[in-house]
Amino acid sequence: MLALRPARPEEGAELTELCLRFKAVWGYDDAFMAACRKELTLTPASIRTSQVQVAELDGRLAGVAEVKSAGDTAQLEKLFVEPAMLRSGTGRKLLDWAKATARAAGATALVIEADPDAAEFYRRMGAVDDGLVPSGSIPNRLIPRLNLPL
Numbered sequence: 001m002l003a004l005r006p007a008r009p010e011e012g013a014e015l016t017e018l019c020l021r022f023k024a025v026w027g028y029d030d031a032f033m034a035a036c037r038k039e040l041t042l043t044p045a046s047i048r049t050s051q052v053q054v055a056e057l058d059g060r061l062a063g064v065a066e067v068k069s070a071g072d073t074a075q076l077e078k079l080f081v082e083p084a085m086l087r088s089g090t091g092r093k094l095l096d097w098a099k100a101t102a103r104a105a106g107a108t109a110l111v112i113e114a115d116p117d118a119a120e121f122y123r124r125m126g127a128v129d130d131g132l133v134p135s136g137s138i139p140n141r142l143i144p145r146l147n148l149p150l
């Protein structure tokens with residue numbers, strides 16, 4: 001049974017490796033993944049200061065999401081699901097948590113700077129396109145920005 005719980009600060013290193021492994025599902029090469037490492041890193045401090053939630057299936061980590069809220073908008077910083085579990089509802093559950101968390105912090109929209117391969121998932125979840133923005137990891141790469149009204 002899939003269960004959600006807050007991440008623990010001491011899980012930062014393990015969750016960082018998990019984010020990298022889960023993002024690699026789109027077939028990126030080693031150089032691309034190395035360039036993403038900084039942006040996908042979770043530390044004990046970042047887990048303490050932002051909102052990070054993990055999904056577990058029978059005690060094993062199956063997904064992770066991070067939200068940062070500021071005023072009336074919130075940013076979905078991370079959303080990653082175990083490749084063996086794709087398309088089984090874990091992403092939707094974690095996104096529902098992210099929406100509720102952002103709403104509770106007073107946000108009226110959740111902003112997502114998405115991997116291009118994940119953008120269609122967010123559109124299915126009700127997000128609308130809001131242009132392209134520079135990737136935080138790869139120079140000269142533009143990625144879709146989406147806005148999910150809360």
Ligand SMILES: CC(C)(COP(=O)(O)OP(=O)(O)OC[C@H]1O[C@@H](n2cnc3c(N)ncnc32)[C@H](O)[C@@H]1OP(=O)(O)O)[C@@H](O)C(=O)NCCC(=O)NCCS
Binds near residue numbers: 023115
């Ligand atoms: C994007 C991601 C989080 C989606 O998670 P998931 O658990 O597979 O999604 P769900 O099973 O909850 O899917 C919910 C719905 O979206 C659809 N969907 C999921 N991924 C999709 C995709 N890539 N393209 C189109 N539709 C998609 C599902 O079919 C399902 O449709 P339904 O409403 O008809 O049931 C997951 O693919 C992932 O972790 N990818 C690798 C890391 C990544 O790129 N994360 C996003 C960073 S911005």
